[in-house]
Amino acid sequence: MSRSVITCKPLLAFFMVLLMSLSGCTGIVDKDEDPGYKIVPVDLEDTVVRAAGSPTLTSYIDCDELETELKISIEEEARTNLLQAVEEVYYRGGMWMEDDMAVAESGDSSPSSSPQTREKGTDFSGTNNQEQGVDEADFVKTDGYHIYFLDGGLLHIMDVPEFGEIEHASTTEIEGNPVAMMLNEASLVVVSTVYSWNINSEDKLAKSMGWGGDWNEWRTTILTKFTVFNVTDSTEPEVDRELYIEGNYITAREVAGSVRAVTHSWMNIPDLRTWLNYPEGYWDSDVTKEERLNMREVAAVEAITHNLEVLDQLSLEQMLPQVHERIGDEIFTHHMSGDDCSDFTAPDGGLNRGYTSIFTIDLISENLEFEADHIVGNWPLVYASEDKMIITESAWDWWWFWNNDNLNEATNIHTFDISEPGTTIYSGSGRVDGTIQNQFSISEYEGVVRVATTTGQWGRWWMENPEPMENHVITLINTEEESGVMSLREIGRVDGIAYNETIWSARFVEDRAYIVTFENMDPLWTIDLSNQSSPRIMGELEVPGVSTYIHPLSDDAILTIGLGPEDEETGLGLDWGHTRLSLFNVSNFSNPQLTQVLSISPVSNPTDGWSWAWSEATWEHKAFQYWAPKEMLAIPMNTYRYDSYYDSEGQYHYSYDWVSKLMIVNVTENGLEIYGEVDHSQFYESDENRWWSSYNIRRSIFMGDYIYAISHGGITVTSLDSLEETDSHQFSQTDNSNTDFSSEETST
Numbered sequence: 001m002s003r004s005v006i007t008c009k010p011l012l013a014f015f016m017v018l019l020m021s022l023s024g025c026t027g028i029v030d031k032d033e034d035p036g037y038k039i040v041p042v043d044l045e046d047t048v049v050r051a052a053g054s055p056t057l058t059s060y061i062d063c064d065e066l067e068t069e070l071k072i073s074i075e076e077e078a079r080t081n082l083l084q085a086v087e088e089v090y091y092r093g094g095m096w097m098e099d100d101m102a103v104a105e106s107g108d109s110s111p112s113s114s115p116q117t118r119e120k121g122t123d124f125s126g127t128n129n130q131e132q133g134v135d136e137a138d139f140v141k142t143d144g145y146h147i148y149f150l151d152g153g154l155l156h157i158m159d160v161p162e163f164g165e166i167e168h169a170s171t172t173e174i175e176g177n178p179v180a181m182m183l184n185e186a187s188l189v190v191v192s193t194v195y196s197w198n199i200n201s202e203d204k205l206a207k208s209m210g211w212g213g214d215w216n217e218w219r220t221t222i223l224t225k226f227t228v229f230n231v232t233d234s235t236e237p238e239v240d241r242e243l244y245i246e247g248n249y250i251t252a253r254e255v256a257g258s259v260r261a262v263t264h265s266w267m268n269i270p271d272l273r274t275w276l277n278y279p280e281g282y283w284d285s286d287v288t289k290e291e292r293l294n295m296r297e298v299a300a301v302e303a304i305t306h307n308l309e310v311l312d313q314l315s316l317e318q319m320l321p322q323v324h325e326r327i328g329d330e331i332f333t334h335h336m337s338g339d340d341c342s343d344f345t346a347p348d349g350g351l352n353r354g355y356t357s358i359f360t361i362d363l364i365s366e367n368l369e370f371e372a373d374h375i376v377g378n379w380p381l382v383y384a385s386e387d388k389m390i391i392t393e394s395a396w397d398w399w400w401f402w403n404n405d406n407l408n409e410a411t412n413i414h415t416f417d418i419s420e421p422g423t424t425i426y427s428g429s430g431r432v433d434g435t436i437q438n439q440f441s442i443s444e445y446e447g448v449v450r451v452a453t454t455t456g457q458w459g460r461w462w463m464e465n466p467e468p469m470e471n472h473v474i475t476l477i478n479t480e481e482e483s484g485v486m487s488l489r490e491i492g493r494v495d496g497i498a499y500n501e502t503i504w505s506a507r508f509v510e511d512r513a514y515i516v517t518f519e520n521m522d523p524l525w526t527i528d529l530s531n532q533s534s535p536r537i538m539g540e541l542e543v544p545g546v547s548t549y550i551h552p553l554s555d556d557a558i559l560t561i562g563l564g565p566e567d568e569e570t571g572l573g574l575d576w577g578h579t580r581l582s583l584f585n586v587s588n589f590s591n592p593q594l595t596q597v598l599s600i601s602p603v604s605n606p607t608d609g610w611s612w613a614w615s616e617a618t619w620e621h622k623a624f625q626y627w628a629p630k631e632m633l634a635i636p637m638n639t640y641r642y643d644s645y646y647d648s649e650g651q652y653h654y655s656y657d658w659v660s661k662l663m664i665v666n667v668t669e670n671g672l673e674i675y676g677e678v679d680h681s682q683f684y685e686s687d688e689n690r691w692w693s694s695y696n697i698r699r700s701i702f703m704g705d706y707i708y709a710i711s712h713g714g715i716t717v718t719s720l721d722s723l724e725e726t727d728s729h730q731f732s733q734t735d736n737s738n739t740d741f742s743s744e745e746t747s748t
Helices: 063-086 204-208 289-312
Strands: 057-060 140-142 146-151 154-159 167-173 177-184 187-195 222-230 238-246 248-255 258-265 323-327 330-334 341-347 355-362 370-376 380-384 388-394 410-417 425-433 442-445 448-455 470-480 486-497 502-509 512-518 521-528 536-544 546-552 557-563 579-585 593-600 625-627 632-646 652-668 671-679 697-703 706-711 714-719 725-730
Touching: 057 063, 063 289, 063 341, 063 370, 140 177, 140 697, 146 177, 146 706, 177 248, 187 248, 204 323, 204 330, 222 248, 222 258, 222 355, 238 258, 238 355, 248 380, 258 380, 355 388, 380 442, 388 442, 388 448, 410 448, 425 448, 425 470, 448 502, 448 512, 470 512, 486 521, 486 536, 502 557, 512 546, 512 557, 521 546, 536 593, 579 632, 579 671, 593 652, 593 671, 625 697, 632 697, 652 697, 652 706
Parallel strands: 341 370, 425 486, 502 546
Antiparallel strands: 057 341, 140 146, 146 154, 154 167, 177 187, 187 222, 222 238, 238 323, 248 258, 258 355, 323 330, 355 370, 380 388, 388 410, 410 425, 442 448, 448 470, 470 486, 502 512, 512 521, 521 536, 546 557, 557 579, 579 593, 625 632, 632 652, 652 671, 697 706, 706 714, 714 725
16 A cells, blocks of 8 residues: 555553553462352452544554554453453443565456447446445446356356346356455456355465464454456356455445455454453352452453463464465465565554455556555445545444543544555545444545544443434545644534434435434435535424435435334334335425335235335345436345145144345336336245245346346346346256355445
């Protein structure tokens, strides 16, 4: 990662030492011949007060400094777990390479020949992306000539000779559980999750990971694998590159041929103790509460002493994530170079042990160059425009809140310039109060970063009088300080949005913001950002139910999806039997109006034994497919019911009826109307080799006058004129028996 400013990170102002909060404890408990234990008083009042420093990322020029801070963080987090166990209190919620390598050229990247050029956005739809020009990773991709579908451990490539047709081209086995893809001309990057216990112990990758016969010896249990395919020939995709990075896959974006994927990892520290080893006799009936407390205190001292010994023997390389590359039968591990740790950065005073890694692959370079760089920090949220990638994280980890209720939730915001292909340049950081819900609560427009946050101590279940919730929209710009450090400085904000409510959905559209909050009603807030230094609340409209995703149709109308109220008269509760679409007129931005609501269910009578109906589009925007050229919306809908009976011989039988449909809705700025449906239920008439999470249509693609519906069962092609099926392909259920339908991002 290139950087405009690199500064040496100062050492932490404090070092955690053994027994800092166990002052005066000798660690001795004597067992007498007669029952009972001698109580040794322990002072647990001496606690560490933690306060975050600057959010600005600075590089570790000194590797010894990086090693010291990592060990401090690891020990202190483990110690906090132990102290919670002493008091029998547990956290239950809240916020409580640098390698540029080269491989063979990727070959001809021209698309398959066709008598007519097919243009994305005009002739066919693609992934429902947050921003134009920024393609988001998903398990379905298309270039208009082919459909690429990750299903189980397989990559299916389907040819589309003509709109309205579908042909199977190839099926390729993918290592691990494939979760997403990025496509740029003839380069297809498949992202898969590889679990360490599924790697053959004789594989050279296992040896690079430090495997020695016990799974506890793995550096990490999860790797994210990037397999770069050349798909010029759809019948025989060729592997160009196989890369593994240690950690969990978060998300990926493709801009102008450059893929930037984000992962997060923790390195396994064998034999580190975060629990108490209770002494013999702890659970004896004659042991008092005070005696047990004393035993726990002694066990904590022993565990903390043990952890310091473990960390003392640990090398820096054992604590850092690595990149492994498979070339033929060989595995090459890319370590940091010597004593240069500048590819690792962290906020000052961050005190973390997790790593957010940005993995950049330049698909349009001759040699598929890549770089991997790391932020020592917390679990990230990711947003990208064409010019800027933004990574946000909690300013501190959950264990900072232990005995520190005066610490308020805050979020670090790190920005990166991605305007040049193949490079990711750090451009500054800032911090805002509160928490950010998901990627749609983050935006960049004309160089200004905008975020929507919720403040208040609503996640702290242990507090009697937490601070009330409040929502805000904050604007920030990158600036260079006199010291030369790049920062992200606040220039404007609007507060007081929906007290005692949380943000359920948000959308920034140029100089406008739409915010939906929820408690018992669903207020839609319109916010003017035309003056970025002085954003203003323009309007508010209360609507029963809740919207979970906002989709702009034009300057005059927006469309939302969510759930309606359980009780239409009172507007209270949520109706889980239907999915609700809401159309709003925002032509008068100060006075938004509800044009129409439309409740949709995949069955005519949802109360006839059917369970709650759901649409993936309510929580995953990539399942929401609006096609402006046809003014149509396609969303998947699913439900099931349990059916049982006794036959004439008294034998009990049971089964499930599954309904999987793609609902098609006509959408204009004046109204909503159900147009038709595509039914995949016939694929699920047998329960053989399937499971609960696979009975769903997952994605859809508009192509010309047809719609393609994609599910684990198969792909169907339906005419939008007649709603008749024109072609289909059914997948073998046996071949797809490994399917992992986990979502790409846990947003948040």
